[in-house]
Amino acid sequence: xxxxxxxxxxxxxxxxxxxxxxxxxxxxxxxxxxxxxxxxxxxxxxxxxxxxxxxxxxxxxxxxxxxxxxxxxxxxxxxxxxxxxxxxxxxxxxxxxxxxxxxxxxxxxxxxxxxxxxxxxxxxxxxxxxxxxxxxxxxxxxxxxxxxxxxxxxxxxxxxxxxxxxxxxxxxxxxxxxxxxxxxxxxxxxxxxxxxxxxxxxxxxxxxxxxxxxxxxxxxxxxxxxxxxxxxxxxxxxxxxxxxxxxxxxxxxxxx
Numbered sequence: 001x002x003x004x005x006x007x008x009x010x011x012x013x014x015x016x017x018x019x020x021x022x023x024x025x026x027x028x029x030x031x032x033x034x035x036x037x038x039x040x041x042x043x044x045x046x047x048x049x050x051x052x053x054x055x056x057x058x059x060x061x062x063x064x065x066x067x068x069x070x071x072x073x074x075x076x077x078x079x080x081x082x083x084x085x086x087x088x089x090x091x092x093x094x095x096x097x098x099x100x101x102x103x104x105x106x107x108x109x110x111x112x113x114x115x116x117x118x119x120x121x122x123x124x125x126x127x128x129x130x131x132x133x134x135x136x137x138x139x140x141x142x143x144x145x146x147x148x149x150x151x152x153x154x155x156x157x158x159x160x161x162x163x164x165x166x167x168x169x170x171x172x173x174x175x176x177x178x179x180x181x182x183x184x185x186x187x188x189x190x191x192x193x194x195x196x197x198x199x200x201x202x203x204x205x206x207x208x209x210x211x212x213x214x215x216x217x218x219x220x221x222x223x224x225x226x227x228x229x230x231x232x233x234x235x236x237x238x239x240x241x242x243x244x245x246x247x248x249x250x251x252x253x254x255x256x
Contacts, residue, residue, distance in 0.1 A: 051082035066119030081107030
């Protein structure tokens with residue numbers, strides 16, 4: 001159902017069983033796949049694709065120009081996956097040419113009210129961002145991470161998979177997968193045990209991740225030495241190997 005007060009510009013592609021609420025505006029380059037539901041007073045513009053079954057709540061603004069002084073109207077994009085919930089007043093800006101031209105949100109994400117996802121961000125699948133969490137440009141949030149409300153994440157920072165960021169935090173460096181961080185500026189406070197158990201990780205795997213955490217963050221080893229220990233002791237544990245790889249590929253350094 002499309003409400004008679006909604007404005008659908010010529011060229012927009014609207015899939016089967018899409019619902020568009022009162023006073024919403026859908027731009028000419030927008031693609032809404034099957035069963036997308038758009039609430040009231042939503043503005044979706046630019047080259048934006050929204051996946052099947054996603055819900056966009058009231059007053060959200062999707063696909064608008066990036067807040068970047070170097071942007072001059074290039075046809076950059078936003079892509080949102082399937083079954084996402086984008087709640088009230090969320091803003092998701094399209095990419096920049098310098099950043100690859102794409103802002104992407106994966107499938108099955110919950111982006112709560114007042115969140116902001118800036119240009120060129122990459123948000124994985126099953127990510128939760130609580131109210132008013134904010135991503136600066138070029139941020140990477142990996143699968144199944146949880147970002148607490150009122151948290152701000154610095155440009156180019158990465159948040160690893162299955163990690164947890166406490167509310168009202170400020171993240172300026174990378175957060176290693178499977179761990180919890182909190183504070184301004186954030187520090188690692190432990191392993192995200194609750195999240196790992198909810199995610200179906202075995203107790204044995206959680207035990208190995210905890211051991212790796214102690215080596216990296218609680219020993220007197222330099223980071224390079226800690227990585228060597230991980231390679232020696234946990235060569236058969238893919239989760240610890242992922243932690244090691246994440247640290248070694250960090251450009252900003254990691255939260256300690």
